[in-house]
Amino acid sequence: MTTFSLPTLTDLCDPAFTQALQHKIDTKTKPLGSLGRLETLALNLGQILGGESPVLKDPQMVVFAGDHGLVARGVSAFPQDVSWQMVENFLACGAAVSVFSRANGIALTVVDCGVAHDFLAGLPEGTQRPGLLVRKVAGGEKGTADSFVQPAMTAAQCQEALQNGMDIVKGLPGNALLLGEMGIGNTSAASLLLARLAGLDIEVCTGAGTGLDAPAVQRKAAVLREVLARHPQAQAPLDALAALGGFEIATMVGAVMQAAHERRVVVVDGFIATSAVLVAHALQPLVLQRCVFAHRSGERGHEFMLQHLGVQALLDMGLRLGEGSGGALAWPLLQSACVMLRDMASFESAGVSEKAEVQAEQV
Amino acid sequence: MTTFSLPTLTDLCDPAFTQALQHKIDTKTKPLGSLGRLETLALNLGQILGGESPVLKDPQMVVFAGDHGLVARGVSAFPQDVSWQMVENFLACGAAVSVFSRANGIALTVVDCGVAHDFLAGLPEGTQRPGLLVRKVAGGEKGTADSFVQPAMTAAQCQEALQNGMDIVKGLPGNALLLGEMGIGNTSAASLLLARLAGLDIEVCTGAGTGLDAPAVQRKAAVLREVLARHPQAQAPLDALAALGGFEIATMVGAVMQAAHERRVVVVDGFIATSAVLVAHALQPLVLQRCVFAHRSGERGHEFMLQHLGVQALLDMGLRLGEGSGGALAWPLLQSACVMLRDMASFESAGVSEKAEVQAEQV
Numbered sequence: 061m062t063t064f065s066l067p068t069l070t071d072l073c074d075p076a077f078t079q080a081l082q083h084k085i086d087t088k089t090k091p092l093g094s095l096g097r098l099e100t101l102a103l104n105l106g107q108i109l110g111g112e113s114p115v116l117k118d119p120q121m122v123v124f125a126g127d128h129g130l131v132a133r134g135v136s137a138f139p140q141d142v143s144w145q146m147v148e149n150f151l152a153c154g155a156a157v158s159v160f161s162r163a164n165g166i167a168l169t170v171v172d173c174g175v176a177h178d179f180l181a182g183l184p185e186g187t188q189r190p191g192l193l194v195r196k197v198a199g200g201e202k203g204t205a206d207s208f209v210q211p212a213m214t215a216a217q218c219q220e221a222l223q224n225g226m227d228i229v230k231g232l233p234g235n236a237l238l239l240g241e242m243g244i245g246n247t248s249a250a251s252l253l254l255a256r257l258a259g260l261d262i263e264v265c266t267g268a269g270t271g272l273d274a275p276a277v278q279r280k281a282a283v284l285r286e287v288l289a290r291h292p293q294a295q296a297p298l299d300a301l302a303a304l305g306g307f308e309i310a311t312m313v314g315a316v317m318q319a320a321h322e323r324r325v326v327v328v329d330g331f332i333a334t335s336a337v338l339v340a341h342a343l344q345p346l347v348l349q350r351c352v353f354a355h356r357s358g359e360r361g362h363e364f365m366l367q368h369l370g371v372q373a374l375l376d377m378g379l380r381l382g383e384g385s386g387g388a389l390a391w392p393l394l395q396s397a398c399v400m401l402r403d404m405a406s407f408e409s410a411g412v413s414e415k416a417e418v419q420a421e422q423v
Numbered sequence: 424m425t426t427f428s429l430p431t432l433t434d435l436c437d438p439a440f441t442q443a444l445q446h447k448i449d450t451k452t453k454p455l456g457s458l459g460r461l462e463t464l465a466l467n468l469g470q471i472l473g474g475e476s477p478v479l480k481d482p483q484m485v486v487f488a489g490d491h492g493l494v495a496r497g498v499s500a501f502p503q504d505v506s507w508q509m510v511e512n513f514l515a516c517g518a519a520v521s522v523f524s525r526a527n528g529i530a531l532t533v534v535d536c537g538v539a540h541d542f543l544a545g546l547p548e549g550t551q552r553p554g555l556l557v558r559k560v561a562g563g564e565k566g567t568a569d570s571f572v573q574p575a576m577t578a579a580q581c582q583e584a585l586q587n588g589m590d591i592v593k594g595l596p597g598n599a600l601l602l603g604e605m606g607i608g609n610t611s612a613a614s615l616l617l618a619r620l621a622g623l624d625i626e627v628c629t630g631a632g633t634g635l636d637a638p639a640v641q642r643k644a645a646v647l648r649e650v651l652a653r654h655p656q657a658q659a660p661l662d663a664l665a666a667l668g669g670f671e672i673a674t675m676v677g678a679v680m681q682a683a684h685e686r687r688v689v690v691v692d693g694f695i696a697t698s699a700v701l702v703a704h705a706l707q708p709l710v711l712q713r714c715v716f717a718h719r720s721g722e723r724g725h726e727f728m729l730q731h732l733g734v735q736a737l738l739d740m741g742l743r744l745g746e747g748s749g750g751a752l753a754w755p756l757l758q759s760a761c762v763m764l765r766d767m768a769s770f771e772s773a774g775v776s777e778k779a780e781v782q783a784e785q786v
Binding site for chain 2: 152
């Protein structure tokens with residue numbers, strides 16, 4: 061077994077630099093604070109990338125895909141085959157995350173973290189498929205074990221997934237990682253992680269996923285409650301991840317940790333991606349300094365994740381597709397925030413008069 | 424005087440076409456409705472542009488600029504000179520709307536609808552400045568009259584402005600118009616139009632504009648209350664516009680009407696741009712079928728405009744800069760909505776299984 065250690069993070073909070081950055085934002089030709097949360101975003105991006113004129117380079121959308129043994133319990137509205145079918149759809153550039161990434165200049169890589177399918181079947185040994193990385197945890201083709209009866213993965217498998225995620229990010233160009241995911245059943249894993257790590261009742265953490273009706277959501281919550289009851293010892297972040305999570309979520313946690321270590325901007329999509337950040341944050345709270353939350357998902361529970369982390373998302377459009385689609389949609393806002401810092405004139409440079417002390421006439 | 428008439432609008436609502444478009448959206452490879460308000464947006468854009476595979480072409484940001492006699496009453500935190508200084512900043516590509524438009528591939532034109540400044544001073548007769556159209560209403564250089572003592576403009580001036588707006592749009596390429604504006608004092612005009620056209624008390628329509636403090640907002644509201652009291656007859660849309668509005672708002676109303684007539688997509692920015700749509704809507708409710716509301720502004724009163732029109736905006740980021748900056752920021756979402764309609768695979772084309780009837784195991 062490899063010696064395993066998670067990357068360390070430094071605190072990016074430098075009061076003098078932050079003040080200089082805020083001053084730069086405040087002296088742009090606009091009323092103070094009038095660009096709202098775009099200003100906060102610009103400040104964050106400057107802090108992450110370490111400069112007053114940040115430039116986003118070569119953004120990388122990585123879609124982590126995996127299957128879940130728990131789907132045997134009927135927790136999803138779609139059959140398990142949709143996981144591999146959607147991976148093929150990503151590779152054929154037909155999915156939402158594919159077309160939004162392409163439209164916004166974002167490179168896309170799909171990682172098979174343990175989909176119950178062989179994407180290289182029938183191809184000559186050693187063949188690679190463009191845009192696909194095969195990083196199956198435990199080498200198998202079955203997805204995780206059924207957490208209803210045993211831990212979803214062993215501790216060793218969990219470490220393997222984390223290491224895979226770290227290694228994948230090390231090999232990527234650019235300075236921004238956008239998180240994407242695919243895996244029928246993974247809203248269940250994310251709900252379980254939220255309930256366990258944030259100490260919430262499973263009821264409020266459980267949503268419709270890909271489209272369950274109300275009775276099915278209630279049955280899903282009952283299944284998940286029982287899963288939690290069967291893993292009472294899995295309280296620490298990595299124990300919870302191994303017992304409850306998916307291979308794609310564990311791989312994503314490693315990727316987040318590595319990207320944070322390298323001071324890449326981590327663009328967090330919806331419910332599943334945020335569940336990976338929840339785990340990474342529990343391991344190392346400074347992770348949050350590197351994260352931008354793309355949107356508030358329509359999936360019940362995402363709001364509670366954002367509350368638990370104490371963060372606000374950029375978009376609030378009722379998106380609940382996942383895949384990384386929300387991250388790709390929000391990406392142009394990050395670019396605009398950097399453009400604001402880099403290219404907008406200041407009151408002084410543009411020769412624009414500043415705010416005056418005026419008095420409305422008394423009437 | 425020219426014979427003046429506003430363009431007519433046809434009803435874009437075609438149930439059969441709408442149903443076909445909705446079917447196309449529903450069969451894309453995603454859970455039903457999972458792209459939230461991006462799906463509504465895609466439907467709207469298909470309806471406006473009249474096709475199931477809409478393509479946005481040559482988007483045009485037009486910043487309508489004008490000055491306001493009412494600023495003599497101390498209703499703004501910034502001096503009037505900022506209007507012309509910011510126009511120069513737009514032309515030098517230093518303002519927020521300039522850099523966001525450039526970053527998102529949007530052409531920008533500034534229209535001088537009546538700024539208290541000569542942008543061609545010292546230039547040889549007939550010189551044009553790139554990116555600037557001089558369409559001063561009433562030919563003067565003083566902005567509108569002070570609505571505290573008389574109507575902001577005459578009926579003839581109002582018609583001149585409307586005609587200018589229509590003519591400007593006729594001369595633009597592309598199929599999308601993004602509304603921008605500049606004019607110290609124009610939140611006052613917008614508040615007045617909201618109060619009058621929606622029948623609201625001026626208090627809830629009045630906000631901080633470019634940054635008034637609470638006592639100054641109260642004084643501003645008192646000034647505006649008196650303005651309304653002095654124009655009791657100005658109830659019909661164009662009468663209210665003439666009595667209360669600015670040259671840039673009146674020109675924008677004409678532009679909106681013409682763009683709507685030509686089935687261009689009209690991207691509405693914040694408080695001022697929406698006040699122009701409020702007038703256009705009062706003249707011809709079908710205008711709304713062609714409008715996309717870019718964001719919910721942080722300026723008090725904008726929310727009530729959206730409520731009055733019964734519409735929802737795309738972004739909600741506390742923006743309150745105006746200029747068209749919010750429209751430029753939201754623009755990539757419109758592009759993504761079209762890309763979704765055009766390029767995303769369907770369940771059938773991608774060979775992805777559809778939603779199954781599954782039952783969660785009883786526990």
